[in-house]
Amino acid sequence: MTTPSSAFPALPSSATQGHPVLGHPVHPAPPRLPHDLRGRWIALLFVACFALVAVPILTHPLPPLSDYVNHLARMHVIAALPDDPDIARFYYLKWSILPNVMMDLIVPVIERVTDIYTAGEIYTLMCFALIAAGTLTLNRALFGMWSALPLIAFPLLYNAIFLIGVMNYYFGMGLALFALAAWAFLRERPWPWRFAISTLFVVVLFFCHLFAAGVYGVGLLAFELDRLRQGRGQPWGPRLATFVAAGLPFLPILPLLIASPTWGLSTENVWEPQGKVEGIEMVVNVYFDYVAVLLTAVVVGAGIWAARHRLLHVHSLMLPLLLVAGAVYLAMPRVVFASYMADQRLPVAIAFFVLAAMRADLRHRLARRGFAVVLILLLAVRVGEVQVVWNRLSQWTGAFHQSVEQIKPGSRILVAYADINGGNDPRDLGLVHAACLAMIEKSSLVTTAFAVKGKQILRVHQPYRDHVDTEDGTPPQIEQLLVTEEEPSVDGPRYWDLWPQNFDYVYVLFTEHGAPNPDSDRLKLVYEGERFQLYQVIPPGAPPS
Structure with missing residues (x-):
């Protein structure tokens, strides 16, 4: 194995001309x-x-990439504003x-x-x-x-x-x-x-x-x-x-x-x-x-x-x-x-x-x-x-598209996890931000959309800003939703507090097939796919179905 020192080998100092500090020496043609x-x-x-x-x-x-669909949803918002009234109601650009x-x-x-x-x-x-x-x-x-x-x-x-x-x-x-x-x-x-x-x-x-x-x-x-x-x-x-x-x-x-x-995140x-x-x-x-x-x-x-x-x-x-x-x-x-x-x-x-x-x-x-x-x-x-893995994962991609079709345009969507370890397997990465599809297809507000000051140009209008994740954190677990259904978080506030009042749908990710409804009084199953469920929120005061 040979190790050429450079395509342009250095000459003795006598053959080097140019600025003494920022010099641009002239060398002979490189060897063949x-x-x-x-x-x-x-x-x-x-x-x-x-x-x-x-x-x-x-x-x-x-493609089933983790952050990709979230970024793609932001691109759609940039292109859709201000012509889409639902998008404009939720989002603006800074x-x-x-x-x-x-x-x-x-x-x-x-x-x-x-x-x-x-x-x-x-x-x-x-x-x-x-x-x-x-x-x-x-x-x-x-x-x-x-x-x-x-x-x-x-x-x-x-x-x-x-x-x-x-x-x-x-x-x-x-x-x-x-x-x-x-x-x-x-x-x-x-x-x-x-x-x-x-x-x-x-x-x-x-x-x-x-x-x-x-x-x-x-x-x-x-x-x-x-x-x-x-x-x-x-x-x-x-x-x-x-x-x-x-x-x-x-x-x-x-x-x-x-x-x-971004300087505000320097610590x-x-x-x-x-x-x-x-x-x-x-x-x-x-x-x-x-x-x-x-x-x-x-x-x-x-x-x-x-x-x-x-x-x-x-x-x-x-x-x-x-x-x-x-x-x-x-x-x-x-x-x-x-x-x-x-x-x-x-x-x-x-x-x-x-x-x-x-x-x-x-x-x-x-x-x-x-x-x-x-x-x-x-x-x-x-x-x-x-290709083999993506073909297999495209089954849930298609199912997720079908679930988004059940969502009414301009809805507010909360994302939650059934499994705290969800997303650790490379095959689960495409599911992490899949709910952002609703931003593209249904002009919806999605809690996991990247709208972090110092990271993205996307911002959320008040009063919705208090009900989305602006810290790029992990979505709440189902257990956390259950304890904040009627009372705010003890160590809060959290954006999912009093969620039945603030959201129209809940996506529960990383579920087992046939997982039971975690809150039948406030959630109605709309669609179940591999590793996820979509629920419609039953508003407070409405009788459970």
């Missing part, structure tokens, strides 16, 4: 690197892989400087020419394309020529973090890859262009997701550490000044964050030692452990074989990248600015940077064909896993 697939074959493989990875998205207009609005800016525009479900599919595929193309482009910037190896990013697009439905972060991961690629391309160019473009990327990444800007920061720090190491023997002062100056594009982050309502941080290993496993885990083990074994085995035969080439960026990312990951809290799974999102992003820092020697026809076959097989296994 090992043979690879021709550009048109890489492009064809990219198209084939993208077509394959798109199958589950295109065949499931409402635009502000938020590091979490890229989907809000893109999807409602797409919905103008199509339906909201197709708009969500298009956005999701945009995220996939950005990440895969960003990995390829960063690899090109590092090695000086196109390589087929980064196409291995395609099987990783489906991972446990994607199942959570963090769509703004996913878009930002792709942009972060392009941001570092642009920095690498411009590293030897006049510094004003490099800093201007990097600053622009930082600002856009901020509005994608604050963590996405952090991912770019990790990659850039590793890149400049590698450059600093390569420059040994040159004057220490200019090298250090150039290294420090690389952080200048990130200066807009602080004033943007202070001006944002809501929680560090947990448990789950760090699980975060790494999320890179390859989706639904079945044996599939993750199989894919990992094939990739690792192929990598070891290629390294032993000196066919695998690793960029010198790899070591500082792993060191910086590892240190940040261990130090990073689980909850940052009230955003959950903050640390566990990092390994997935770093995996794409790692792939971009490798290339393989595919000069032999057998190696080229073998790589193409293995890539397609790996992707087919991963896509097959997702």
Whole structure:
């Protein structure tokens, strides 16, 4: 295994010209690197892989991802206001400087020419394309020529973090890859262009997701550490000044964050030692452990074989990248600015940077064909896993659509849990926010809709604001509803207090089949599906049916 120090190896200081601090040295042309697939074959493989990875998205207009339908409902509200009177009665928008609005800016525009479900599919595929193309482009910037190896990013697009439905972060991961690629391309160019473009990327990444800007920061720090190491023997002062100056594009982050309502969540941080290993496993885990083990074994085995035969080439960026990312990951809290799974999102992003820092020697026809076959097989296994599970889960998706049809337009809907552990299984994730379908189909108020100050632009009008979750918490359990039917919570107030007066329907999630009515005096069963029940509320004073 060889380790090229850079696509543009450093020259002695006498051959370096430019600004003494922000210098842009001129280097000779990079050496010819090992043979690879021709550009048109890489492009064809990219198209084939993208077509394959798109199958589950295109065949499931409402994929069973945790937060996805909640975000999609907000997109519909943005597009529907102010024309929908029921939506306008419940919701309004408060635009502000938020590091979490890229989907809000893109999807409602797409919905103008199509339906909201197709708009969500298009956005999701945009995220996939950005990440895969960003990995390829960063690899090109590092090695000086196109390589087929980064196409291995395609099987990783489906991972446990994607199942959570963090769509703004996913878009930002792709942009972060392009941001570092642009920095690498411009590293030897006049510094004003490099800093201007990097600053622009930082600002856009901020509005994608604050963590996405952090991912770019990790990659850039590793890149400049590698450059600093390569420059040994040159004057220490200019090298250090150039290294420090690389952080200048990130200066807009602080004033943007202070001006944002997100700053009000700056004290809501929680560090947990448990789950760090699980975060790494999320890179390859989706639904079945044996599939993750199989894919990992094939990739690792192929990598070891290629390294032993000196066919695998690793960029010198790899070591500082792993060191910086590892240190940040261990130090990073689980909850940052009230955003959950903050640390566990990092390994997935770093995996794409790692792939971009490798290339393989595919000069032999057998190696080229073998790589193409293995890539397609790996992707087919991963896509097959997702497709099989999503086909099975589409049964409850269809049932949930049928239950929403029983709801009267403009209703107020309370979401409750029958099982406090509901949603922990990856197969349950799509049910967590499924009630938000009623926002799209019936212009309803749903208690679990994301309307958290500092996180989303969606707000709830009074007097309904006191009857929805504005803290992004866990829905109440059935037992909690029963004790607050006529009296408010002892340690309250809680948004579900006196719920028969304030809601028209109750969705009970994670139920057992045939579960009895928990409160026959106040609830009438309207629809029962797999793992959920829909009840109509019998208002106080009305006789039980």
